[in-house]
Amino acid sequence: MTFSAPDPRPTTPDRPTAPALPALGDIEPALLEDWFRTRYFDARTDISSSGAQNYTLGRLRAVLGIESGELDALMFRDSPSLGCDPLREAVAARYAPGRTERVMITHGSTEAIFLALSAIVRPGDEVVVLRPVYQSLSSVAAALGATLRVWELRPEDGFVPDVSRLRELTGPRTRAVVVNFPHNPTGTMPDEDGYRELLSHVDSLGCYLLWDAAFADLAYDRDPLPDPSAVLDRCVSFGTLSKSYGLPGLRIGWCLAPPEVLTAMVRLRDYVSISTSPLNELIATRVLQRADRVLRPxxxxxxxxxxxxxxxxxxxPGLVDLPVPRGGVSAFPLFPGVPDMTAVCERLLAEDGVLVVPGACFGHPGRLRIGFGGPTDELRDGLDAVVRAVEKTLAESPDRGTATGGAVPGTPMT
Incomplete structure (x- = not known):
């Protein structure tokens, strides 16, 4: 599955061609966003999301005790470049005690990832990225001219990260190691020993660790992983209210970063978004001050x-092969016998109004990303529809083939 956009730049055939240089304008299409763009609002049953069930404003106000008078008194002026102090203090109190000066508030963690990579990475740097992975964590670095070193999470290992493979990919030119745990789309995460080994190795390299902790508050069978910025100085960690908190439309995220990185990020932000909304900051501050009330249900x-x-x-068992998610609310099952699930996804939406994400968006076409954070009845109905659609597809295909779940050669890094 490929998506492409026209090149908006004028051609000048009489002008000598300059050596190709990396340009953000040439960044790869965001396959996941392209998939959602024309389908998200048409679905009746959504089991595609990697986030928890969304709150309404009314329900959130009831949980947090936000009165209308507090909203009415809000002044719509620009917020500070790093975010308002009450919200930065609330983030620090929960995730980085005593380190408020390292907190920056952003438009979701996506803006933080974009700004941090732009501040840190230069052409020719080597950057280690996961595969499969949420695309911002790889494509931005590539567009900035980095050489990507791919840390493959292998299906035969249940996608469990193997730090020995990371060691083989790193060296004196490594500028950054970029990971997200719990992982999107598989829900995998290292155990305590693997976590310590990962941090120790990155520390020995002297490079940056960029740690996307969007799902930090949703771990199963073990405690959540501590934020590594507490022990690594050259660490930028990212958080958001979009996933575990069920507030994607609020567009509030944050990062914890060294002062020199924050300075560079603010300089870049002056050309992009300037600041976040004071209304969103007010709500986000109340959410983080009473985080457990929001997270518990x-x-x-x-x-x-x-x-x-x-x-x-x-x-x-013969239809679905599921690596059990250890965190987050997304799963990445394989469907043996269907080499590419994209047509099944189209069938699900057309016939049942069910939205899922084809594994081709993550370089594994024989899989689906299924979100299980939403209403239970909706999940049950969606899973039943997936089974029906796969069974129909298999019945219509005399040569069923075999899907290994591995990345397809030549598939864009996603």
Whole structure:
């Protein structure tokens, strides 16, 4: 599956061609966003999301005790470049005690990732990225001229990260190691020993660790991983209210970063977004000050839904091969016999109104990304529809083939 956009730049055939240089304007299409762009609002049943069930403003105000008078008194002036102090203090209190000066508030973690990579990476740098992975964590670095060193999370290992493979990819030219744990789309994460080994190795290299912790508050069977910025100085960690908190439309994220990185990020931000909204900051501050009230029902639902998902996979052993997610609310099952699930995804939306994400968006076309953070009834209906669609596809294909779940050669890094 490929998506492409026209090149908007004028051609000048009489002008000598200059050596090709990296340009952000040549960044790869965001395959996941392209998939959602024309389908997201047409779905009746959404089991595509990597986030928890979304809050309404009314429900959130009831949970947090936000009165209308507090909103009415808000002045719509620009916020400070790093975000308002109450929100930075609330982020630090929960994720980085005593380090408020390292907090920057951003438009979701996506802006933080973009700004941090732009501040750190230069052409020719070597940057280690995961595969499969959320595309911002790889394509931005590539567009900045970095040489990508791919740390493959292998299906045969259940996508569990193997730090010995990371060691083989790093060296004196390594500028940054970029990871997201719990992982999107598989839900994998290192165990405690693997986490310590990863941090120790990055520390020995003297490079940056960029740590996307969008799902830090949703871990199963073990404690959440500590934020590595507490022990590594050259670390930029990212957080967001879009995933575990069920507030993607609020567009509030943050990063924890060394002062010199924040300075460079602010300089870049002056040309991009300037600051975040004071209204969104006010709501986000209340959310983080009472985080457990917001998170508790979403965690409980995620636990129930994960049990439903694993039971569903167990009921269809020849049809579904599910690596059990250890964190987050996304899963990445394989469907043996269907080499490319993209047509199945189109069928699901057209016939049942069910939205899922084809694995081709992550370089694994025989898989789906299924989100299990939403309403339980919706998940159950969506999973039943997936089984029906796969069974129909198999029945219509006399040569069923075999899907290995591996990345397809030549597939864009996503």
């Amino acid at each position: 979403l965690r409980e639902q995620a636990v129930r839904n994960r049990a439903l998902l694993t039971a569903w996979a167990a009921e269809h």
